[in-house]
Amino acid sequence: MTGFPILSIMLLVPALAAVACLFLPAQTARWTALAATLVDLALGVVLWTSFDVGGAQWQFQEYSPVFGSFAWALGIDGYALLLIALSVFLMPICIGASWVAIEKRVSEYMAAFLFTEVLMIGTFAAQDIFLFYIFFEAGLIPMFLIIGIWGGANRIYASYKFFLYTLLGSLLMFIAMLYMSITAGTTSIPALMAYDFPADVQTWLWLAFFASFAVKMPMWPVHTWLPDAHVQAPTAGSVILAGVLLKLGGYGFLRFSLPMFPEASSSLFWLVFGLSAVAVIYTSLVALVQSDMKKLIAYSSVAHMAIVTIGLFAFNAQGIEGAMMVMLGHGLVSGALFLCVGVIYDRLHTREISRYGGLAINMPRYALLFLLFTMASIGLPGTSNFVGELLALMGTYQVSTTIALLCTTGIILGAAYMLYLYRRVVFGEIKSEEVRAMSDLSGRELWLLAPIAAVVLWMGVYPESFLAPMRKDTQILLARLDRAKPAGDSLPTKGKGIVPAAHAETTAHGSAH
Amino acid sequence: MNYAAQLAMILPEVVLGLGALALMLVAAWGGPGSTRAVSWAAVAVLAGATIALAGPASSGGAAFEGLYRADAFAGFTKVLIYVAAAISVLLAPDFFRRTAGDDLRPEYPVLILLSAMGMGIMVSAADLLTLYVGLELQSLAAYVLASFMRQDARSAEAGLKYFVLGALASGILLYGISLVYGFTGSTLFDEIAGAYAAAPLSGNAKSMGLIFGLVFVFAGIAFKISAVPFHMWTPDVYEGAPTPVTAFFASAPKVAAMGLAVRVAIEAMGPAEDQWRQIVIFAALASILLGAVAAIGQQNVKRLLAYSSINNVGFALIGLAAGTPEGVAAVLSYMAIYIAMTLGSFLVVLQMRDASGQPVETLASLAGLSRTRPGLAAALAIFMFSLAGIPPLFGFYAKFAVFYAAVQAGLFPLAVVGIAMSVIGAYYYLRVVKTMYFDEPVGEFGPGDRLEGGLIAVAAVAVSPLGYLAIPLLTAWTMGAARALF
Numbered sequence: 001m002t003g004f005p006i007l008s009i010m011l012l013v014p015a016l017a018a019v020a021c022l023f024l025p026a027q028t029a030r031w032t033a034l035a036a037t038l039v040d041l042a043l044g045v046v047l048w049t050s051f052d053v054g055g056a057q058w059q060f061q062e063y064s065p066v067f068g069s070f071a072w073a074l075g076i077d078g079y080a081l082l083l084i085a086l087s088v089f090l091m092p093i094c095i096g097a098s099w100v101a102i103e104k105r106v107s108e109y110m111a112a113f114l115f116t117e118v119l120m121i122g123t124f125a126a127q128d129i130f131l132f133y134i135f136f137e138a139g140l141i142p143m144f145l146i147i148g149i150w151g152g153a154n155r156i157y158a159s160y161k162f163f164l165y166t167l168l169g170s171l172l173m174f175i176a177m178l179y180m181s182i183t184a185g186t187t188s189i190p191a192l193m194a195y196d197f198p199a200d201v202q203t204w205l206w207l208a209f210f211a212s213f214a215v216k217m218p219m220w221p222v223h224t225w226l227p228d229a230h231v232q233a234p235t236a237g238s239v240i241l242a243g244v245l246l247k248l249g250g251y252g253f254l255r256f257s258l259p260m261f262p263e264a265s266s267s268l269f270w271l272v273f274g275l276s277a278v279a280v281i282y283t284s285l286v287a288l289v290q291s292d293m294k295k296l297i298a299y300s301s302v303a304h305m306a307i308v309t310i311g312l313f314a315f316n317a318q319g320i321e322g323a324m325m326v327m328l329g330h331g332l333v334s335g336a337l338f339l340c341v342g343v344i345y346d347r348l349h350t351r352e353i354s355r356y357g358g359l360a361i362n363m364p365r366y367a368l369l370f371l372l373f374t375m376a377s378i379g380l381p382g383t384s385n386f387v388g389e390l391l392a393l394m395g396t397y398q399v400s401t402t403i404a405l406l407c408t409t410g411i412i413l414g415a416a417y418m419l420y421l422y423r424r425v426v427f428g429e430i431k432s433e434e435v436r437a438m439s440d441l442s443g444r445e446l447w448l449l450a451p452i453a454a455v456v457l458w459m460g461v462y463p464e465s466f467l468a469p470m471r472k473d474t475q476i477l478l479a480r481l482d483r484a485k486p487a488g489d490s491l492p493t494k495g496k497g498i499v500p501a502a503h504a505e506t507t508a509h510g511s512a513h
Numbered sequence: 514m515n516y517a518a519q520l521a522m523i524l525p526e527v528v529l530g531l532g533a534l535a536l537m538l539v540a541a542w543g544g545p546g547s548t549r550a551v552s553w554a555a556v557a558v559l560a561g562a563t564i565a566l567a568g569p570a571s572s573g574g575a576a577f578e579g580l581y582r583a584d585a586f587a588g589f590t591k592v593l594i595y596v597a598a599a600i601s602v603l604l605a606p607d608f609f610r611r612t613a614g615d616d617l618r619p620e621y622p623v624l625i626l627l628s629a630m631g632m633g634i635m636v637s638a639a640d641l642l643t644l645y646v647g648l649e650l651q652s653l654a655a656y657v658l659a660s661f662m663r664q665d666a667r668s669a670e671a672g673l674k675y676f677v678l679g680a681l682a683s684g685i686l687l688y689g690i691s692l693v694y695g696f697t698g699s700t701l702f703d704e705i706a707g708a709y710a711a712a713p714l715s716g717n718a719k720s721m722g723l724i725f726g727l728v729f730v731f732a733g734i735a736f737k738i739s740a741v742p743f744h745m746w747t748p749d750v751y752e753g754a755p756t757p758v759t760a761f762f763a764s765a766p767k768v769a770a771m772g773l774a775v776r777v778a779i780e781a782m783g784p785a786e787d788q789w790r791q792i793v794i795f796a797a798l799a800s801i802l803l804g805a806v807a808a809i810g811q812q813n814v815k816r817l818l819a820y821s822s823i824n825n826v827g828f829a830l831i832g833l834a835a836g837t838p839e840g841v842a843a844v845l846s847y848m849a850i851y852i853a854m855t856l857g858s859f860l861v862v863l864q865m866r867d868a869s870g871q872p873v874e875t876l877a878s879l880a881g882l883s884r885t886r887p888g889l890a891a892a893l894a895i896f897m898f899s900l901a902g903i904p905p906l907f908g909f910y911a912k913f914a915v916f917y918a919a920v921q922a923g924l925f926p927l928a929v930v931g932i933a934m935s936v937i938g939a940y941y942y943l944r945v946v947k948t949m950y951f952d953e954p955v956g957e958f959g960p961g962d963r964l965e966g967g968l969i970a971v972a973a974v975a976v977s978p979l980g981y982l983a984i985p986l987l988t989a990w991t992m993g994a995a996r997a998l999f
Contacts, residue, residue: 105883167936178928
């Protein structure tokens with residue numbers, strides 16, 4: 001598709017605004033940042049509406065070999081579209097959430113956020129493997145600064161940990177990328193997605209990519225940077241971290257590990273399943289005992305991301321689409337939960353759960369919205385996470401009954417820790433005068449949470465809007481994975497029940513929606 | 514070949530030599546008052562030498578019966594050397610004016626010109642003795658420069674240390690040269706390469722001599738590029754020497770020595786690739802590791818940058834280890850980008866002066882710089898992230914190029930270990946950023962110089978993502994230079 005370079009424009013708008021912000025006074029910088037993110041949101045809406053669902057796999061492609069050994073190649077498929085939409089949707093909300101909470105060095109803060117937006121969109125839109133790496137890795141710099149400058153008490157430790165942990169993971173992937181581009185003779189991601197590496201090489205490459213994506217994801221046991229980073233980051237930083245940056249790992253599996261190394265994915269899926277099953281149960285239990293609200297939500301993120309990884313490695317349409325839906329749903333819901341924490345943190349300046357209680361009495365509107373997001377996080381039918389988790393677990397069940405069983409306990413534990421959190425914060429009696437003095441949501445805060453609530457319900461009630469753009473991509477991916485698909489343990493055995501003559505992928509697929 | 518054609522090939526050296534002699538006379542009669550004029554004249558001479566590179570000086574081939582080579586490789590490295598030398602000249606007057614103690618004397622630019630001439634001969638040498646003459650010319654000028662602040666004990670110490678250890682390294686190199694000459698019968702690179710190709714490199718006394726010669730030559734060169742284990746002089750000399758001189762040491766001589774290493778490795782000892790590759794790989798990994806680990810505890814910014822230069826030399830050597838035209842081109846790209854990053858960093862260090870104008874060098878004095886001097890802090894942060902090789906800064910491309918060459922040559926373990934160790938390096942670069950951005954301000958620096966501010970801005974833009982637009986040009990140029998060796 002040629003013509004209007006909408007993806008480049010979407011990168012350029014926040015980039016220019018970021019540079020401008022550095023030279024502007026605080027209030028102007030706030031409005032500039034908000035305007036730039038809203039323009040990007042509008043462009044994102046244009047992008048989605050003009051995306052030809054079911055059309056060409058890659059759309060809005062741009063190509064310019066300006067860098068010699070690699071190219072400025074952009075283009076999106078359904079997965080990238082949805083994740084870009086998520087990014088541009090959350091970004092104005094983040095700016096709004098920082099409107100009054102950030103008082104010092106506002107210009108630099110806004111610039112850092114706008115740079116983050118550029119890098120996130122770039123990561124999802126890149127079609128050149130090195131361009132992807134540059135965007136992917138460059139995201140560390142603004143996040144490092146956001147956590148380190150505007151974070152909480154232990155911000156410096158958290159920022160170092162975040163930076164070095166994720167850097168170490170990515171560098172091995174970088175060597176693998178060099179090898180791939182040299183062997184295949186191309187740096188184009190679509191071309192590499194169709195290139196068949198020998199199976200033994202695939203294993204090494206897969207492990208190198210896994211090192212990077214597992215840290216980004218984050219998967220147990222390399223998740224420990226996440227709670228630290230989340231707790232120390234400012235509210236909007238947590239929203240972006242949970243909402244979009246955690247999706248980079250899942251996107252990486254979807255874009256690189258699965259289509260480029262199908263054999264290795266198939267032979268190592270047990271590794272992913274095992275780690276994910278541990279993560280779901282372990283981090284849910286850890287979340288149960290947290291006394292810090294942000295830490296609790298951070299651990300719940302790790303558990304949700306584990307559902308994403310098992311879904312992705314289920315090698316079937318339900319699993320993969322479910323994983324994508326969990327990513328989108330979790331991006332919205334955990335972002336909203338961090339905003340909810342931010343709302344009360346701005347009033348009382350503590351994240352200790354025990355300091356709160358009885359907020360339903362003096363903050364009814366807040367209590368209602370917090371309840372909605374709590375339920376969505378649990379995966380109540382009618383909310384976004386239900387669709388994703390159900391599909392992902394259905395997909396997993398076809399491959400491994402045991403893992404599906406273990407991961408489903410995560411949902412029960414999820415209900416336990418979320419409801420327990422909600423009860424302690426919102427229900428009960430008001431214990432102190434300072435809590436009684438807290439005011440309900442302001443107009444600005446309502447405007448931040450209401451759009452997320454609307455989309456969460458939209459995804460829960462009519463998920464087809466979100467499933468449609470990725471359906472064709474999933475079919476293409478499955479066609480690629482078909483030759484390596486691991487045998488499931490949930491097949492009907494001989495003599496017990498009826499083996500359906502043609503229980504084809506399509507029928508299962510249709511009934512899932 | 515007639516003399517006119519040969520002189521045309523060495524025109525840059527002629528310009529530099531005559532310019533240095535003329536300016537020395539000006540300095541002798543003009544006295545300290547002529548410093549500024551001599552400095553600008555020296556920059557003009559360097560510019561003239563750069564222009565003189567355009568002709569046969571970068572395309573003429575061999576001159577003086579094979580002793581000297583004027584090819585694209587020499588042309589590229591000389592451009593880097595002259596630019597770095599000119600910037601070092603420009604930095605000095607302001608520094609010495611503000612700093613208590615000795616004033617700048619007009620000998621300073623003259624010594625830099627002589628050193629630049631020596632470096633030009635180093636990268637053009639096609640004979641071991643030409644090489645040695647160039648190296649000594651460069652080194653002798655450098656020893657004097659290191660101790661240029663005569664009343665400063667640290668500067669004197671730096672000069673003495675540099676001289677003693679440099680003399681030792683020259684001795685090692687000469688010993689290696691004598692062994693190579695003894696066992697190959699020639700000092701010309703082409704004939705040495707022929708001898709290495711003809712002799713079986715194991716199993717007899719002659720091969721033993723050849724390999725010993727190679728090892729000693731590489732040890733001598735490793736000292737000049739300050740690769741581990743011959744790096745010990747670097748932190749002390751960098752710390753003690755006046756900052757403009759340190760900026761010079763970290764840039765131009767580094768490029769020259771690296772150019773020399775590449776030319777000797779490829780042209781003279783190309784057939785013995787398997788033998789020297791082991792040395793280069795060890796030196797590369799050891800430099801990366803030591804440069805990173807030893808920098809962690811440093812409190813002095815100049816020492817920190819000294820270890821950073823050791824670290825970066827290690828990465829550049831990875832390109833040489835590949836031993837391919839792509840690898841050599843990667844080394845050249847690396848050095849070009851490295852110069853921008855390192856000169857930029859030292860320019861920022863030059864801005865670190867307390868209220869009375871005296872230089873401060875502790876890392877702690879950078880605390881809160883982002884609040885007091887946001888532009889300066891942003892520039893140094895760009896240089897630090899770039900030195901750490903974090904995209905989207907241009908330093909990433911430098912590492913990209915060398916690792917690309919290494920992977921292409923099949924050196925996977927080297928690439929994996931090398932890149933994993935760069936995480937350790939990232940830690941101390943981050944520490945500088947952390948000090949500037951996360952810590953509370955401890956006091957303000959004095960006002961900066963306009964010229965230096967402009968140079969910092971240019972360097973920062975060059976290593977910013979805009980630098981990526983220069984990749985096609987840089988690749989074409991460095992590949993052209995690299996092919997001249999093969």
